[in-house]
Amino acid sequence: MKYFKGIGTAAVLSAGFLAAGADRAAAQTANPDGPIIVVSGPLSWPFFAAVKQGFDDGAETFGIDFQYVAVTDTANMTSDYPRLLQQAISRDPKMLLVGEFFPDGMDPLIREATDAGIPVLIHNSGQTLWEENGSIGFVGEEPFQMGYRAGEIQAAEGVTLGLCFNQVPGNPTVEARCDGYIAAMEEAGADTIYETIGTGDATNPQALAQAMSGILQANPGIDGIFTLNAVPAMSALQAVSNVGREGEVMVGTADLSNEVLEAIQDGRLAFAMDQQPYLQGFMSMQIASHFLEYGLHPIGHVKTGPLVIDSSNVERTLEVNNEHTGIRGAF
Amino acid sequence: MRKLIRRPEIGAVAAFLVTYLFFVVMTSGAGFVSADGTAGWLNLAAELGIVAVPVGLLMISGEFDLSIGSTVGMASMILALGTRYFGLPDWSMILLALVAGGGVGLANGLAVVRTGLPSFIVTLAANFIVIGGTMGVSRLIANVTSSSVAVSDPVKWLFAARWDQANIAILWWAAVALVGWWVLSKSPFGSWIYATGGNATAARGAGVPVDRVKIRLFISTGVAAAFVGVIQAVQWNSGNATYGMGYVFQAPIVVVIGGVLLTGGYGTVVGVVFGTALFGVISTGIFYTGWNTDWVQLFLGALLGVAVFANTQIRRLALQGR
Numbered sequence: 001m002k003y004f005k006g007i008g009t010a011a012v013l014s015a016g017f018l019a020a021g022a023d024r025a026a027a028q029t030a031n032p033d034g035p036i037i038v039v040s041g042p043l044s045w046p047f048f049a050a051v052k053q054g055f056d057d058g059a060e061t062f063g064i065d066f067q068y069v070a071v072t073d074t075a076n077m078t079s080d081y082p083r084l085l086q087q088a089i090s091r092d093p094k095m096l097l098v099g100e101f102f103p104d105g106m107d108p109l110i111r112e113a114t115d116a117g118i119p120v121l122i123h124n125s126g127q128t129l130w131e132e133n134g135s136i137g138f139v140g141e142e143p144f145q146m147g148y149r150a151g152e153i154q155a156a157e158g159v160t161l162g163l164c165f166n167q168v169p170g171n172p173t174v175e176a177r178c179d180g181y182i183a184a185m186e187e188a189g190a191d192t193i194y195e196t197i198g199t200g201d202a203t204n205p206q207a208l209a210q211a212m213s214g215i216l217q218a219n220p221g222i223d224g225i226f227t228l229n230a231v232p233a234m235s236a237l238q239a240v241s242n243v244g245r246e247g248e249v250m251v252g253t254a255d256l257s258n259e260v261l262e263a264i265q266d267g268r269l270a271f272a273m274d275q276q277p278y279l280q281g282f283m284s285m286q287i288a289s290h291f292l293e294y295g296l297h298p299i300g301h302v303k304t305g306p307l308v309i310d311s312s313n314v315e316r317t318l319e320v321n322n323e324h325t326g327i328r329g330a331f
Numbered sequence: 332m333r334k335l336i337r338r339p340e341i342g343a344v345a346a347f348l349v350t351y352l353f354f355v356v357m358t359s360g361a362g363f364v365s366a367d368g369t370a371g372w373l374n375l376a377a378e379l380g381i382v383a384v385p386v387g388l389l390m391i392s393g394e395f396d397l398s399i400g401s402t403v404g405m406a407s408m409i410l411a412l413g414t415r416y417f418g419l420p421d422w423s424m425i426l427l428a429l430v431a432g433g434g435v436g437l438a439n440g441l442a443v444v445r446t447g448l449p450s451f452i453v454t455l456a457a458n459f460i461v462i463g464g465t466m467g468v469s470r471l472i473a474n475v476t477s478s479s480v481a482v483s484d485p486v487k488w489l490f491a492a493r494w495d496q497a498n499i500a501i502l503w504w505a506a507v508a509l510v511g512w513w514v515l516s517k518s519p520f521g522s523w524i525y526a527t528g529g530n531a532t533a534a535r536g537a538g539v540p541v542d543r544v545k546i547r548l549f550i551s552t553g554v555a556a557a558f559v560g561v562i563q564a565v566q567w568n569s570g571n572a573t574y575g576m577g578y579v580f581q582a583p584i585v586v587v588i589g590g591v592l593l594t595g596g597y598g599t600v601v602g603v604v605f606g607t608a609l610f611g612v613i614s615t616g617i618f619y620t621g622w623n624t625d626w627v628q629l630f631l632g633a634l635l636g637v638a639v640f641a642n643t644q645i646r647r648l649a650l651q652g653r
Contacts, residue, residue: 043466043470043476044462044466044476044571044572044573045476045573046475046476046477049470049474049475049476053474072459072462072463072466073459074573074576169625195618195623195624196624196625197624197627198614198627198628198631200576200577200580200581200628201577201614202577203571203573203574203575203576203577204378204574204575204577204578205563205566205567205574206374206375206378206563206566207375207577207614210371210372210374210375210614210615210618211614211615211618211624212618213367213368213371213615213618214361214363214368214371214615214616214617214618214619215618215621217361217362217363217368217619218358218361218618218619218620218621219621231571234567234569242367242371242496243362243367257477257569258478258479258569259479259567259568259569325473325474325475326473326474326475
């Protein structure tokens with residue numbers, strides 16, 4: 001029996017391969033006894049720890065079992081994620097909940113899965129792709145829009161030369177945040193600088209701080225910085241203080257941590273863009289449950305961000321972060 | 332002159348001087364050579380250097396340690412969760428972090444010595460085990476993989492004191508380098524290290540306790556990595572399971588640039604120190620130039636290639652002279 005099932009899957013997959021590009025193979029149905037597999041981000045990032053918390057709580061609320069699949073080594077994510085997704089598909093799942101972080105490698109696989117009749121729900125990344133690849137929906141935020149909003153805020157506050165600092169070059173999702181920031185700044189007539197750092201130093205706060213000190217020294221006109229994660233945000237504040245320009249450079253960031261929130265509270269950090277990662281996990285689970293049980297799902301994508309956290313709402317966010325560890329970001 | 336050229340560190344010293352002058356010229360006016368700019372690259376080099384010195388000694392004895400990366404993160408999380416989540420005294424958590432780092436080293440050492448497997452693989456496995464374990468346990472305890480740190484002022488001073496922009500880590504680096512230099516060049520243990528890496532069988536025959544030498548060196552890399560984890564956690568007021576992951580290969584890179592032979596038996600602490608300083612200058616200097624920073628890793632790769640080639644040549648010269 002097991003063998004037959006395996007052969008069946010292989011046949012379906014190869015049919016998907018052959019049919020891709022020409023006409024789609026007739027819709028098959030997914031294995032109702034298969035697992036629900038979540039392919040999402042690395043849990044070492046506080047952000048995805050919150051996404052996972054949402055998945056866990058959603059699964060408990062709706063009585064669902066699921067497996068969370070992610071990389072632990074973040075050095076080769078562009079090639080690791082398509083591989084993880086391929087493995088998830090070959091396990092004959094009942095449903096796939098996927099963060100489409102690397103579309104070039106992942107989109108053909110998602111098409112393969114949807115052609116084989118596996119329901120796919122996209123979360124976090126892939127807002128522009130889900131309607132084309134046969135997925136049932138999307139929960140998350142367009143990274144370009146997040147960056148765009150950050151650029152709008154800084155331009156409105158009078159920033160004339162903005163730095164977008166990318167600690168993970170080569171990740172298209174993260175790069176899109178900088179693209180959005182740069183687009184908004186340029187539309188407002190401000191100049192921008194885009195800088196990156198080697199991936200080995202992405203989690204070394206000292207290397208990040210020294211790099212940004214150097215950039216600030218080489219470009220004395222910089223009066224705004226946008227960082228893409230909580231760790232480089234704290235390094236940016238250190239760099240601004242290193243070069244003695246506290247209060248002259250407006251620093252904003254994507255994503256939260258306790259340090260980030262405290263820095264917003266005492267005015268050193270202007271804002272943090274929150275995607276509400278917990279909601280991405282929880283609402284994905286809710287949609288999965290309703291889809292599998294009743295065939296219901298929202299029409300159009302579900303937006304979870306960006307929520308701008310600044311001095312106006314930081315108190316409440318900190319409160320929640322301390323009371324409910326892991327829901328809003330880091331402890 | 333011939334004697335000078337045969338010193339293992341000469342390549343690293345020359346490369347450091349050339350690279351430093353290169354960046355002095357290229358960054359003129361941007362403050363790279365100012366006191367603050369110098370403190371900047373020294374801060375970066377110091378944290379890496381505290382790990383790189385014991386890693387250098389270990390590599391001279393013929394072994395690798397790739398688990399240092401996740402040991403840094405583990406130590407930072409032990410301190411963070413212990414002080415912030417459990418409210419335990421900071422000194423005891425620092426001690427626990429260092430002991431845990433030493434424990435990872437001990438486990439690596441025993442595994443390598445007992446099984447005879449290549450340490451490259453053993454410690455690479457340990458690297459994944461430690462980061463996975465750190466994340467799993469942190470999530471079980473507090474449902475996080477990064478956390479704030481709560482430490483007293485004396486601890487802050489000892490691990491994160493600043494004079495203008497120079498961190499106390501630079502002094503720690505100097506201390507570790509001095510101890511490493513003394514051990515390798517002045518103590519009998521140092522000649523055991525060279526003998527172990529040069530030819531372990533011959534060393535055993537001559538009565539060198541090869542296994543004990545290796546295990547002690549593995550423990551020292553683990554403790555040093557944990558020490559850097561404590562420094563980073565106190566300095567940035569936050570522990571993170573992924574701190575230090577860049578060191579996994581950065582430490583062996585600076586050791587090799589510093590003139591240590593990848594196969595062991597050859598190298599000096601002075602070379603490793605200059606290799607680390609060179610790494611600090613490149614990693615920081617390029618940002619002062621205002622160039623596109625996508626190039627920084629190309630620079631490092633090219634430098635590593637040149638360094639390995641130069642070191643082989645220097646060693647050949649040295650052996651010819653005998």
